[in-house]
Amino acid sequence: MPLRTAFSEMNCSLARALDQMGDPWALLILRECLIGVERFDDFQQALGVARKVLADRLARLTTHGLLERVPLDGSGKRAAYRLTDKGHALVPALVAVMQWGDTWVSGSGREPVRLTGARGAVLAPVQLRTSQGKPVPPHQVRMAPGPGADRRTRGHLAQCAALQDAPGHHA
Amino acid sequence: MPLRTAFSEMNCSLARALDQMGDPWALLILRECLIGVERFDDFQQALGVARKVLADRLARLTTHGLLERVPLDGSGKRAAYRLTDKGHALVPALVAVMQWGDTWVSGSGREPVRLTGARGAVLAPVQLRTSQGKPVPPHQVRMAPGPGADRRTRGHLAQCAALQDAPGHHA
Numbered sequence A, B: 001m002p003l004r005t006a007f008s009e010m011n012c013s014l015a016r017a018l019d020q021m022g023d024p025w026a027l028l029i030l031r032e033c034l035i036g037v038e039r040f041d042d043f044q045q046a047l048g049v050a051r052k053v054l055a056d057r058l059a060r061l062t063t064h065g066l067l068e069r070v071p072l073d074g075s076g077k078r079a080a081y082r083l084t085d086k087g088h089a090l091v092p093a094l095v096a097v098m099q100w101g102d103t104w105v106s107g108s109g110r111e112p113v114r115l116t117g118a119r120g121a122v123l124a125p126v127q128l129r130t131s132q133g134k135p136v137p138p139h140q141v142r143m144a145p146g147p148g149a150d151r152r153t154r155g156h157l158a159q160c161a162a163l164q165d166a167p168g169h170h171a
Helices: A013-021 A024-034 A040-047 A051-063 A091-106 A151-165 B013-021 B024-034 B040-047 B051-063 B091-106 B151-165
Strands: A067-071 A079-083 A113-116 A142-145 B067-071 B079-083 B113-116 B142-145
Touching: A013 B024, A013 B091, A024 A040, A024 A051, A024 A079, A024 A091, A024 B013, A040 A051, A040 A079, A051 A067, A051 A079, A091 A113, A091 B013, A091 B091, A142 A151, B024 B040, B024 B051, B024 B079, B024 B091, B040 B051, B040 B079, B051 B067, B051 B079, B091 B113, B142 B151
Parallel strands: none
Antiparallel strands: A067 A079, A113 B142, A142 B113, B067 B079
């Protein structure tokens, strides 16, 4: 086995996304960006993260295009980190994870933070829908080969579909 | 600084959720569960993950209640791993991450997998909405203290709100 598998090389958008999103620190940095934190020292203070780890994660998120680094003076030493379109596009996923944490870990009535839209309207729990707007319960979600499916992906999905249709399978 | 920060001890549902969800391997295991994989050897073959890592992640997901381990014979050695309600509840977040990876990493027309509902209806991109159903663009998402906010959370959110209202701030 290789010492570290390259998630970026898997033919899977989940694996590729996780590779670029990085570890929990990176996602907590994105959350801080969303509420207006921009400077290294402010991230450091808000998260209590080691400076070396913070510098690494900011560089990684910038390299992958989720953040842009905007110099604030001529020397280029002071800078603000801001969410790009690619970074903002990850917000629904962050919200979905946070809502799951509210419900299943923090618990109802103990949510540390309330998520709202621009004028204070509370966000509804993220719900899956078909392109026609029909709600899809999580246990009904299926996966079929997409346009980028390779032979391995096709074979695996066909095997899994056969498993799910087999008598005695729980689904 | 402590050697490893306990995300579970932060007063933040995102950090707490990430602590229980685990690393990319754990999330790829959940994806496999969703498409019907149940057995240790089948996870191993599908993901190409080291057996020790797989055993650790399955145990972790079971401990945190996202998977249940169902013995398949009297000896208890053969078992199936199945998503619990708590595990199924994480599916919208997994879908949101996968859709982001489709759009921003794999790229349009190269999606390895198509996500569908029960009868093959394609899933729409996850969209944030208020509880009245009004769409909320990602850059409009705000955070306010929730019922579980402690003094530190309140102070930090107040500081950030002031930052965002300050003249010259980008948001």
